[in-house]
Amino acid sequence: xxxxxxxxGDVHLDEDVVGRFRPALEELPGQADVLLLAxxxxxxxTESEARCVATEFGGLGVPVVTVLxxxxxxxxxxxxxxxxxxxxxxxxxxxxxxxxxxxxxxxGIAGVKGFGGGFAxxxxxxxxxxxMKAFVRTTTDSADALGATLRGLDCDVLVALTHYxxxxxxxxxxxxxxxxxxxxxxxxQAIDSAPTALALHGHAHAGTERGTTPGxxxxxxxxxxxxxxxxxxxxxxxxxxxxxxxxxxxxxxxQPWS
Amino acid sequence: xxxxxxxGTGPPDEYIEAEIHRLLAEDPDVAEQGIxxxxxxxxxxxxxxxxxxxxxxxILRRVAERFPDVPVTSDIGVIRTQAPTEIEQxx
Numbered sequence: 579x580x581x582x583x584x585x586x587g588d589v590h591l592d593e594d595v596v597g598r599f600r601p602a603l604e605e606l607p608g609q610a611d612v613l614l615l616a617x618x619x620x621x622x623x624t625e626s627e628a629r630c631v632a633t634e635f636g637g638l639g640v641p642v643v644t645v646l647x648x649x650x651x652x653x654x655x656x657x658x659x660x661x662x663x664x665x666x667x668x669x670x671x672x673x674x675x676x677x678x679x680x681x682x683x684x685x686g687i688a689g690v691k692g693f694g695g696g697f698a699x700x701x702x703x704x705x706x707x708x709x710m711k712a713f714v715r716t717t718t719d720s721a722d723a724l725g726a727t728l729r730g731l732d733c734d735v736l737v738a739l740t741h742y743x744x745x746x747x748x749x750x751x752x753x754x755x756x757x758x759x760x761x762x763x764x765x766x767q768a769i770d771s772a773p774t775a776l777a778l779h780g781h782a783h784a785g786t787e788r789g790t791t792p793g794x795x796x797x798x799x800x801x802x803x804x805x806x807x808x809x810x811x812x813x814x815x816x817x818x819x820x821x822x823x824x825x826x827x828x829x830x831x832x833q834p835w836s
Numbered sequence: 837x838x839x840x841x842x843x844g845t846g847p848p849d850e851y852i853e854a855e856i857h858r859l860l861a862e863d864p865d866v867a868e869q870g871i872x873x874x875x876x877x878x879x880x881x882x883x884x885x886x887x888x889x890x891x892x893x894x895i896l897r898r899v900a901e902r903f904p905d906v907p908v909t910s911d912i913g914v915i916r917t918q919a920p921t922e923i924e925q926x927x
Contacts, residue, residue: 582923590867594888602919609919621867649867776926783870783884796926803870803885806916811923 579682580815581735582609584640586808587616587780588801590649591630599634602808607639610811611680615668616780616800617647617691617741625658632666641678643669645689647741647781671739673723675731682815686733688772690724692742692765692779693717696758717762725768735814738769738777738795747789748799749782766791775814852906853880856899866895871912879907885915 584606589599606613615635620627623646635642650659660670669676671689678685695702695717704714728738743749743761752760760782769777770793777791780801787804789797800810853873860868868891871884882899886892892912899908 590887594890598888598917602917605919622864652867784872798924802887802915807920808917809920811920813923813925815925815927 580813581680581682581685582611583614583685583737583776583778583812583814584610584612584809585614585616585778585798585800585812586802586805586810587741587778588618588647588783588803589615589631589634590618590621590802591634592621592627593630596630596634599808603635603638606809610640610809611682612678612685612687613638613640613642613809614687614737614739614778614800615642615644616739616778617645618649618780618801619644619647619663620650620659622652623650623655623659624653625655625662628655628659628662632662632668635668636666641669642667643671643676643678643687643689643739645671645691645739645741647691651691673720673727675727677731677733683734684732686728686731686736687739688724688727688731688736689739690720690727690765692720692724692740692744693762694742694759695762695764697746697761697763700757701763702758717764721762721764721768724765725771728768728772728774736772736774737814738765738774740765740777740779741781743779743782743785743797743799744769744777745789745791745797748779748787748797749785751784751786752782760785766793766795766797769793769795769797776812850875852903856880856882856903856906856908859898859902860895863898866891866898868895871895879909882908882910882912885913887915889914 619631663670675688693716702714704711744765749760770791774795777797778800783801783803785799857873860866860871874881
């Protein structure tokens with residue numbers, strides 16, 4: 579059996595975007611078991627922008643699970659944003675997880691926004707000024723919450739959902755100088771602390787789609803400017819011999835293994 | 837943000853490039869972190885992708901408003917939102 583995951587991040591909704599994603603989203607019920615959103619749902623994190631997200635991504639016929647991104651924090655209205663999303667049936671994760679019953683098994687999703695700091699050997703340290711320590715501790719706390727949640731979920735397939743990147747691989751294309759603002763290795767370490775099958779993130783608009791953690795977990799950057807489509811679809815199933823990409827024909831997804 | 841040195845006729849300098857980059861992120865009417873500002877001999881070129889034609893126009897309007905003396909050209913696209921034509925299978 580296969581678990582089908584649709585995912586996109588960084589949709590940055592406001593009134594001017596409402597309706598652009600909807601035609602593609604209407605196709606989801608036949609093609610995916612769940613839609614995961616990798617943060618930056620809004621431009622400035624206002625309650626009114628969250629209502630745009632609820633309009634666009636609510637009532638889709640598949641469960642929708644999200645983390646917030648840095649843009650969703652801009653106007654300090656996180657509680658209002660979360661309430662609007664949850665009222666629309668969207669599950670918002672931050673340091674916690676959810677298990678979705680799919681036809682192919684129980685999908686566990688652990689989510690945090692995450693934070694920056696950089697990658698092994700070239701990262702910020704918990705040392706010096708209070709501002710620097712607060713920066714690094716924000717990252718560490720977020721990664722700790724992600725790791726604990728991943729290790730605690732009782733499910734068949736485990737997915738990590740973040741906004742910031744857990745690996746540098748999927749940042750390729752971004753200027754090296756800004757890597758520390760795009761992700762942190764601690765998130766990757768948390769992902770590797772559990773039998774995670776897939777890690778999804780956004781945030782790096784100029785990055786690339788594919789990478790792996792040092793522990794071998796597949797990482798996908800699903801930021802909308804990277805995938806250049808309404809969402810990507812991943813099929814997770816341990817019976818498949820090797821990774822492959824198949825086309826979706828006019829009559830729906832072709833399943834080459836069937 | 838530091839004030840722009842108006843009236844210059846020379847090529848745009850690094851500080852203007854930095855100011856435009858910050859303007860794009862920090863101006864509430866724009867709030868874009870994914871636009872690249874590239875300095876060319878005769879103009880600054882803005883690259884990147886946004887979620888609507890309105891946002892692209894707003895970026896150019898705000899940059900022209902704040903830096904009227906700086907020649908700016910745009911190659912900003914609007915990101916497609918079609919359903920995927922392929923799936924990725926992960927064993």
